[in-house]
Amino acid sequence: MIKVAVLGYGTVGSGVVEVIEKNQAMVNKKAGEELEIAYILDLREFPGDPYEDKVVHDVNVILEDPDVKIVCETMGGVGAAYQFTKAALERGKSVCTSNKELVAKYGPELLQTAREHACNYLFEASVGGGIPIIRPLNYSLTSEKIEAITGILNGTTNYILTKMEREGADFDEVLKKAQEKGYAERNPEADVEGHDACRKIAILSSLMMGKNVDSEKIKTEGITKITPADFEYAKASGRTIKLLARAKALDENTLQAMVAPAMISRENPLAMVNDVFNAVLVTGNMLGDSMYYGRGAGKLPTASAVVSDVIDCARHQGKVIMCFWDKEEAVLADSSKSASAFYLRAKAGSQEAVKAVIPGGRILELPGRDEDFAYFTPVLEEGAFEKICEGLGDLILGRIRLDA
Amino acid sequence: MIKVAVLGYGTVGSGVVEVIEKNQAMVNKKAGEELEIAYILDLREFPGDPYEDKVVHDVNVILEDPDVKIVCETMGGVGAAYQFTKAALERGKSVCTSNKELVAKYGPELLQTAREHACNYLFEASVGGGIPIIRPLNYSLTSEKIEAITGILNGTTNYILTKMEREGADFDEVLKKAQEKGYAERNPEADVEGHDACRKIAILSSLMMGKNVDSEKIKTEGITKITPADFEYAKASGRTIKLLARAKALDENTLQAMVAPAMISRENPLAMVNDVFNAVLVTGNMLGDSMYYGRGAGKLPTASAVVSDVIDCARHQGKVIMCFWDKEEAVLADSSKSASAFYLRAKAGSQEAVKAVIPGGRILELPGRDEDFAYFTPVLEEGAFEKICEGLGDLILGRIRLDA
Numbered sequence: 174m175i176k177v178a179v180l181g182y183g184t185v186g187s188g189v190v191e192v193i194e195k196n197q198a199m200v201n202k203k204a205g206e207e208l209e210i211a212y213i214l215d216l217r218e219f220p221g222d223p224y225e226d227k228v229v230h231d232v233n234v235i236l237e238d239p240d241v242k243i244v245c246e247t248m249g250g251v252g253a254a255y256q257f258t259k260a261a262l263e264r265g266k267s268v269c270t271s272n273k274e275l276v277a278k279y280g281p282e283l284l285q286t287a288r289e290h291a292c293n294y295l296f297e298a299s300v301g302g303g304i305p306i307i308r309p310l311n312y313s314l315t316s317e318k319i320e321a322i323t324g325i326l327n328g329t330t331n332y333i334l335t336k337m338e339r340e341g342a343d344f345d346e347v348l349k350k351a352q353e354k355g356y357a358e359r360n361p362e363a364d365v366e367g368h369d370a371c372r373k374i375a376i377l378s379s380l381m382m383g384k385n386v387d388s389e390k391i392k393t394e395g396i397t398k399i400t401p402a403d404f405e406y407a408k409a410s411g412r413t414i415k416l417l418a419r420a421k422a423l424d425e426n427t428l429q430a431m432v433a434p435a436m437i438s439r440e441n442p443l444a445m446v447n448d449v450f451n452a453v454l455v456t457g458n459m460l461g462d463s464m465y466y467g468r469g470a471g472k473l474p475t476a477s478a479v480v481s482d483v484i485d486c487a488r489h490q491g492k493v494i495m496c497f498w499d500k501e502e503a504v505l506a507d508s509s510k511s512a513s514a515f516y517l518r519a520k521a522g523s524q525e526a527v528k529a530v531i532p533g534g535r536i537l538e539l540p541g542r543d544e545d546f547a548y549f550t551p552v553l554e555e556g557a558f559e560k561i562c563e564g565l566g567d568l569i570l571g572r573i574r575l576d577a
Numbered sequence: 578m579i580k581v582a583v584l585g586y587g588t589v590g591s592g593v594v595e596v597i598e599k600n601q602a603m604v605n606k607k608a609g610e611e612l613e614i615a616y617i618l619d620l621r622e623f624p625g626d627p628y629e630d631k632v633v634h635d636v637n638v639i640l641e642d643p644d645v646k647i648v649c650e651t652m653g654g655v656g657a658a659y660q661f662t663k664a665a666l667e668r669g670k671s672v673c674t675s676n677k678e679l680v681a682k683y684g685p686e687l688l689q690t691a692r693e694h695a696c697n698y699l700f701e702a703s704v705g706g707g708i709p710i711i712r713p714l715n716y717s718l719t720s721e722k723i724e725a726i727t728g729i730l731n732g733t734t735n736y737i738l739t740k741m742e743r744e745g746a747d748f749d750e751v752l753k754k755a756q757e758k759g760y761a762e763r764n765p766e767a768d769v770e771g772h773d774a775c776r777k778i779a780i781l782s783s784l785m786m787g788k789n790v791d792s793e794k795i796k797t798e799g800i801t802k803i804t805p806a807d808f809e810y811a812k813a814s815g816r817t818i819k820l821l822a823r824a825k826a827l828d829e830n831t832l833q834a835m836v837a838p839a840m841i842s843r844e845n846p847l848a849m850v851n852d853v854f855n856a857v858l859v860t861g862n863m864l865g866d867s868m869y870y871g872r873g874a875g876k877l878p879t880a881s882a883v884v885s886d887v888i889d890c891a892r893h894q895g896k897v898i899m900c901f902w903d904k905e906e907a908v909l910a911d912s913s914k915s916a917s918a919f920y921l922r923a924k925a926g927s928q929e930a931v932k933a934v935i936p937g938g939r940i941l942e943l944p945g946r947d948e949d950f951a952y953f954t955p956v957l958e959e960g961a962f963e964k965i966c967e968g969l970g971d972l973i974l975g976r977i978r979l980d981a
Contacts, residue, residue: 192720192863193720195862195863196720196721196722196862196863199719199720199721199722200719200720202901203719203720203899203901204719205899297717303863303864303865303867304867305713305717305718305867308712308713308716308717309709309712309713309717312712312716312885312889313701313709313712313713313885314709314881314885315603315604315607315608315884315885315888315889316596316597316600316603316604316607316881316882316884316885316887316888317600317603317881317885318600318603442849442870444849445846445848445849457707457881458599458600459596459599459600459707459877459878459880459881460707460871460872460877460878460881460882461707461871461872461878462871462872463707463708463709463869463870463871463872464868464869464870464871465867465868465869465870466846466867466868466869466870467864467865467866467867467868468864468865468866468867473863473864474863474864474865476863477718477720477721477861477863477864478720478864480719480720481716481717481718481719481720481721483720484719484720485716485719488899495607495609495892497606497607
């Protein structure tokens, strides 16, 4: 019997309890031992809840119980979550988390603490919700040099973009509906400005490099400037628009990384990832592209990933599971030097002006759209392109990278 | 240092050597120890090959070398491959294989032998080439009750169907071109009749059930009867046609399993899996659908999966990696009782006759197609549908299951 504690009885935490309860026989069989929810840490009381008597308010009850071998951190944030995680690991208790913010910020430190105390810090649920992606990177693609990772890593923005495309609706209008349905937070900034996706690609690219990638240094653009007009031009050119989080290894120490909307070909496997679904496309030097697709959020999918980590910890008691993510910082290449082709939407009448400063591209005009046109540029350096756009001033109505 | 032997220096075997050589630093780091290709078993000589001096013709040289801890079986077939695998496992040497025929036929027995000798029999490369799917099922989706698995598991047939759709070409014509390009074998029966996909779904469904699923009992239909006309109707109804291998758990002992072409909605994530790519869609009771996509065949992708198994064996020396696949036979439900909606293509003029015997369906007539029409039936039992079709005789020109 292994005692498990859950820190935070919110959406994911209560999901963890539900998964362990509903799939009890399967979970115990796979863990090789019976798992028991011994404690649930929360500030609130839960009168009438079947686990009411497991609720404690003092983390020390958990930390001081030597029979608790595995702790699920489903609190979120980087304050108490960090302290409790650190304290649990220092006592040799393995920690499984869904907290991407904490993993992105303190991943290598907490992994190091776990190693020093012969336990594990696992974070499958921190990226892609229930999609197995951390474990495939750490356990499956071990014979590959990973060259690039590109993901649709945020369900809220993918839902909004899917709706905008299907309904021809404005960003603001779709966001409002998404908030009403609970698909977007009341304060949607972390999602729509790309910060959530940024933390996740920082985690994935750290695993790709084996070194730490600082999420705060990754260039990040959100989707607030995307318009229905952009979707019209995308459609007319056989493309769609997705918020992509990308990382590309340039050498052993250096990578490019960016979160930004991209206009991608309908032939790209990421193009069919719609609604709240997430997907991660991994490019290895032997395998080429492989993709992992599923529900990137939600109570049970996320909890399922936490519980798969719990099972992994139960199977590896006293043994450190390999995870290459050193404290050493990976170098982020100057994003102004990275190259891309771009889609530009510009004011009607400025065709010649645009072509004059960016020669070699292709104009697309759509019947019925008299106010603007699209221009697909050749590949340009980001910095140079930025300057050209500044020069064109308010002739430019929108711009999106084309899939590189 | 761990000595590795490769049995069979053909496409996959030479790929294994290439992956270990090209990604040497990464492979050794992940394995935690240096891997050395010590022997290559083949009947042929390879003069001039850099590994020429590693080639041996007698398997006993390998079996009797106590330093060989890991054997890659890339021979194929169920004769010598079975004997050599069994003998290696009995000597405590782990075996990693790409041989789906052997795994489908002797999986549980060889897993048992491995367990008895504290070593491992791993077969990531036997399904989906380089796509990680065995390990995600065994290590990642451990907290899930797997309810269903649906896959595009054969690259040759998927390539042919993709070409037929895009070019409006006949099966025979596309097959001939695929053979010329090396995408189809000279004797294509195992692929185009669905037998290859059948072995793979037998392996996946055995892991889903934890019990043995006999591939020979799985109802299997190939793609030879699919015509360009079927693709026309598929397109007009927002669908495409794929060869699907499916398994669905009915209870702890019983499953439905089938390999057959299916007309699937463009919204189905499997619809975008084109050319030689493979994908596996797994439905869990907590996570819902997750999908694993990539190159289902080819020298380096397949070899990459074999080498990931080698690394796993290196990490787990003397330790048995959990794999639930008992000898006990799972029960395959009577396929004549399983239900599906169907697409029927029937001779023009027989609309009323078809509707009379299968009421409640929908007729689709396409301009320019005067010789036939399509009929989309309601959900029917397979056995009952079969009888109705017999009754209609040669009025029926084609029939394909609609995605269930």
